[in-house]
Amino acid sequence: MATSFSVSRSTAGNLTILSLSGFLDAHTAPEFEKAIQQEFDAGNIRLIADCGGLTYISSAGLGVFMSFIEDIRGAGGDLKICSLTPKVAQVFEILGFDSIFEMVPTADDAAKRFV
Amino acid sequence: MASMERTFRLEVPSNTENLAMIRDFVNGIGVRAGFSPSDVAKLELAVDEACANVIEHAYGPEVTKEVSIKATIDEFTVQIDVVDTGTGFDPAGISQKNLDELVAQRKSGGLGMRLMKTLMDEVHYEVIPGQKNELRMIKRLKK
Numbered sequence: 001m002a003t004s005f006s007v008s009r010s011t012a013g014n015l016t017i018l019s020l021s022g023f024l025d026a027h028t029a030p031e032f033e034k035a036i037q038q039e040f041d042a043g044n045i046r047l048i049a050d051c052g053g054l055t056y057i058s059s060a061g062l063g064v065f066m067s068f069i070e071d072i073r074g075a076g077g078d079l080k081i082c083s084l085t086p087k088v089a090q091v092f093e094i095l096g097f098d099s100i101f102e103m104v105p106t107a108d109d110a111a112k113r114f115v
Numbered sequence: 116m117a118s119m120e121r122t123f124r125l126e127v128p129s130n131t132e133n134l135a136m137i138r139d140f141v142n143g144i145g146v147r148a149g150f151s152p153s154d155v156a157k158l159e160l161a162v163d164e165a166c167a168n169v170i171e172h173a174y175g176p177e178v179t180k181e182v183s184i185k186a187t188i189d190e191f192t193v194q195i196d197v198v199d200t201g202t203g204f205d206p207a208g209i210s211q212k213n214l215d216e217l218v219a220q221r222k223s224g225g226l227g228m229r230l231m232k233t234l235m236d237e238v239h240y241e242v243i244p245g246q247k248n249e250l251r252m253i254k255r256l257k258k
Contacts, residue, residue: 023135025131025134025135025163025167026131026134026163026167026170026171027131027132027134027135056138058160058163058164058167058227058230059164059167059226059227059229059230060167060227062226063226066214066217066218066226069218070218070219087156091160091230094230094233094234095214095226095229095230096214097214099214100214100215100218
């Protein structure tokens, strides 16, 4: 029984949207890490993580967000998070991630936050 | 615990692919204990964190070792014991840095233990040198 997780990529202007779905845990976090690393290496640093399809997250998944944000912002970009389900949002909030990341209701809202 | 006590066990190889199976097991425990959906989710996440720590840190690359989860339910609580025979750790050595400091250092260490302590009512960790490491977590049923 393996955990199912997927990341799909789309663009809107100069923004890159990574849509996450399934279970983001210690087993699947490396896949998400690889996806963000690829974007960063390609110079795509205006990122939106659309978590509408994400049904579960553990600290391994949160750690991926955390380990990239400083480099992305340092390069002049940002990673904004949208469409969190209440269950997943609760985990972000327990650890205080709402003070580090902008978390907004929709991808459109996230896009508007990029200057 | 009282006489209403029931015990359930799951033993899985130390591979992160088994975390989903562990969560299913714990979900069933939480439902059987009468927890709310929100508390079942908290129990699931806390045990996932404990087992992921065992698989990734206590056992490292050894995927053939065993992670043992024992759940004990009584009318007031669920007690989870996660046992491994890998490398133990000192809970006092876990980073107490605030989130901003961890982000600045690009580190995410200790998040799992922070979650466990927030999600559960009690968390105890014991290393019995040369024998086993045991993490005991307790969540009380809110009535």
